[in-house]
Structure formats: C-alpha cells, structure tokens
Amino acid sequence: MKLRHLVAGLLTAGLAFAAFAQQPLVIKFSHVVAQDTPKGKASEFFAKRAGELTGGKVKVEVYANSTLYKDKEEMEALQIGAVQMLAPSLAKFGPLGAREFEVFDLPFIFDNSDELHKVTTGPVGKQLFGKLQSRGITGLAYWDNGFKSFSANKPLKAPDDFKGLKMRIQSSKVLEAQMRAVGALPQVMAFSEVYQALQTGVVDGTENPHSNLYTQKMHEVQKHMTVSDHGYLGYAVITNKKFWDGLPADVRGQLEKAMEEATAFANKIAKEENDGALEKVKASGKTQVYMPTPAERLALKKAMVPVHKEMESRIGKETIEAVYKATGFDPGKL
Ligand code: LMR
Numbered sequence: 001m002k003l004r005h006l007v008a009g010l011l012t013a014g015l016a017f018a019a020f021a022q023q024p025l026v027i028k029f030s031h032v033v034a035q036d037t038p039k040g041k042a043s044e045f046f047a048k049r050a051g052e053l054t055g056g057k058v059k060v061e062v063y064a065n066s067t068l069y070k071d072k073e074e075m076e077a078l079q080i081g082a083v084q085m086l087a088p089s090l091a092k093f094g095p096l097g098a099r100e101f102e103v104f105d106l107p108f109i110f111d112n113s114d115e116l117h118k119v120t121t122g123p124v125g126k127q128l129f130g131k132l133q134s135r136g137i138t139g140l141a142y143w144d145n146g147f148k149s150f151s152a153n154k155p156l157k158a159p160d161d162f163k164g165l166k167m168r169i170q171s172s173k174v175l176e177a178q179m180r181a182v183g184a185l186p187q188v189m190a191f192s193e194v195y196q197a198l199q200t201g202v203v204d205g206t207e208n209p210h211s212n213l214y215t216q217k218m219h220e221v222q223k224h225m226t227v228s229d230h231g232y233l234g235y236a237v238i239t240n241k242k243f244w245d246g247l248p249a250d251v252r253g254q255l256e257k258a259m260e261e262a263t264a265f266a267n268k269i270a271k272e273e274n275d276g277a278l279e280k281v282k283a284s285g286k287t288q289v290y291m292p293t294p295a296e297r298l299a300l301k302k303a304m305v306p307v308h309k310e311m312e313s314r315i316g317k318e319t320i321e322a323v324y325k326a327t328g329f330d331p332g333k334l
Contacts, residue, residue, distance in 0.1 A: 024051075024059040025251070029085040030068040030077065032191045034215035038145050038273045039087055039235055040064050042266030049258035054251055060085075066192035071171070079136050084243050087143060087235040091172035098131045100319045105174035106311065107181075107231045107304035113144060113271065115327040116232055124322045129236070138244045140256075141237045141263040144270035145209045147229040151222040151287065152205030157296055159183075159303040168194050168206040173314055175207075177307045178231070182300075191216075198222060209233050211270075214277035219287040226290045227278070230300060237263075298334070305331055 029047065033039050047060035063069075069077050071092055077083045093101035103109070103124075110116045119125055120142035129139030150156045152165055163183035169175040171188045179186035187203050191212075197203045199221040206218065207230075213219055237259065244252065282289050292300070308331055312320060324330065 024056055025247075027058060027060045027085055028063065028068070028083040029060050029087075030063045030074050030083045031087050032066045032071055032074070033064065033212060035064045037211045037215050038266055038270040039143060041269060041273070042143055042262050043087065045265045046258055046262035049261050050255055053254040053258050057251055058255065066190070070190040070192050072190065078238065078240055081240050081243060083240075085140075085237065085239050087237045089145070089170060089233055089235055091170035091175060091233070093132075093236070094173055095171050096132075096135055096137075098128070098135065099173075099314050100128055100131055100316055101236070102172050102174040102311070103315050103319050103323050104232055104234065105170075105172045105178070106308050106315075106320070106323075107178045108301045109308070109323060109329060110147075110232050110327060111329075113146075113267075115329075116144075116234070117267075118326045119323055120234070122326055124319065124326060127322075128319075132238065133241060136241050137238050138241045139236050139238055140259050143235040143237060143263060143266040145211065145233045145235065146270050146274040148207045148209055148231050148233055149213070149225050149227050150205060150207050150230070151213065151218060151225040153223045155224045155288070155290060156205070156226045156228075157290065157292060159300055165204040166202075168197060168203040174307065174311050175231075177310055178304055181304050181307050194218065195221065207231070210274045210277035210281060214281050219281045219284055222287055224290065225281065225287045226292055228292060228297065228300060230297075230304065302334055305334060 027050070029043055031039055031043060035044065043062045047062050050058050050060045068083065071088065072095070074083065074086050075088065075092065075096060078086050090101050090104040125142060132139050154161065156162060159182045165184045166187050167179045167184045168189045169179060169186045176186040189197055189203070194206060195216050195218055198206065198218055205222065208218070219225065247255070278289070281287055308320060
C-alpha cells in the first residue's frame, strides 16, 4: 500500500516536472517607447527570432510604452530580477554610477551614424559594457535611435532663444550641462510623463529623435521644432548578469544570435523610421519644422561644445579622448 502510494507520488511528481520542463522560459523585456519606433520594432523582432532560434524554449514577452515600468524603476527591476531585459537609452546609465556612458550625450560629438558605430562596435563600446558587470548587468548590444531635434512653443534658431526655457531632459548630467550652456533650465523627467508636462506647461520644450516625438504625440503640444541634430540618442540592450550566466550554454548562444540579428535590424530601420516620423510631423501641420542654416547650427555648436571640457571630470578624459580618436572629432577646430 505504502509502496503503491510512493510510486504514484513519484509518477505525479515526474509528470509535473516533465510538464514544467516543457514550459518555455519567459524573458520579460520592458521598455518605455511606443511599439512603432526603432526600439519597439527591434524588440519585437528579437522576441520573434528568440522563439524561433530556441525552438520555442524561450518566450520573450515585450512590454512597451512604460506599461510595466518607467525609466528609473525598470533599472531597479532588472537588478532585482523582476525583468530580464531592457534597452534604456545611453543617457540613463549615469544614475547607476556608470558615468562614462554619458559620453554619448555630449552635444555635437558625432556628425553621423558611421562615427557613432566606430565607437559602439570598437574598444570603447566594449569597455563601457565592462563597467556594468559589477552592477549585476551584462551589456548585449547597442541599438540605434538617432539624432535629436529641439522642440518648444517658440522658434529655436539661435542659442539666445533657449534662455529661460524649461527643457525636459533624460537623467544625464551632460544633458543638464548642455541645456545650461544656452541658458535653459533643464528638468529631468521620466519619458512617460513628457507629453503631459508639455501639454500642461510644466516644461516648455524638450529634445528627442523624431520617432519618439511623433509616437508620443509631442508635436501636438509643441508649436516649433528645429532639426538641429545636435546630439545622439541610442540604446544599450542589457540583461541581468546572474540570469544570463545561468542560462544553458546552447540557449544563451541562440539568444546571442537572435540579438545579433535584431541589432542589424534595429540599425537598419532607425534612420528610415526617424525620417518617416519627421514627414508625418510636417504633414500634421501642428508643428512648424525648421531646418537651421549651417551658420545657425555652427553657432549652436560653438555654444554647446564647451560642455565636453566641463564634463571631463565626470565622464573621464580618457573616455572622451578615446571617442575623439575613433571619430576624428577635434574640438579645437570649430
Ligand atoms: C527619453 O527618455 O527621452 C528616451 O530615452 C526614451 C527612449 O527610450 O527612447
């Protein structure tokens, strides 16, 4: 009798284990932007390929638009293991203590995406990921968004036009310095709160690539936008280090392959998505889009580039110089 019970118990446990073993491993991937953006599309692409390449062993659940966590909470959630993957913008690593990432926020440091890729795919990109390990984070890839435009309810053509404007920024001391360099008042705010803050006048303006501006409908509450391309906004796809190291090696390899494909996809669509969003903003007729002249852009550059020197002690001189070396940027030649 007892033996029968034991056998039955073992069988039930065995069946339960087999059923459990067949459950896919769930990876929660949280981000703050709309699905219809470079990051939104790339994360969906990754989820699809991760499922295919692991033969269904892994299910990636993507939570877009801050539905699961906002900017600050998502970093904490990753570190405690409540989510397994994120793709925060590079400007959001400073508060973790990884200040070197703010080198990407320096105004006018990249002239184009090719220069940026020399950094992200080179030794600097790798070294920066190394800084995350001690914080329980593994960096998996850099994904593009693009170059930022400024927006406000007044035209922004010359550095003086920014004086006294409350400008929403991401949580980066470099962006804070960039806004102060033209006399604006920077206000750090979670991405999910920007639309309402612009609508109610809590802030006067902001900066973002066009895909973010359009999909959050910021153009509906901003009368003017200047295509200044003054700075870059991109992402680091990150995972919880303990979770990642604990994956079976074959599954980890398949996920790395899915990430490689998703990265190529992200970087291929980013520019098209931003160009498309700019056209939609123009077509909406709600925001007047201004293309600065080369002289106007140079004046803005001259006003903002001193931020590089000012931020040297925060970011690290070596990191800034390594980026200059990779891109050929020379602050002395303006
Ligand atoms: C922002 O906060 O403006 C951006 O970092 C949002 C994003 O993830 O693109």
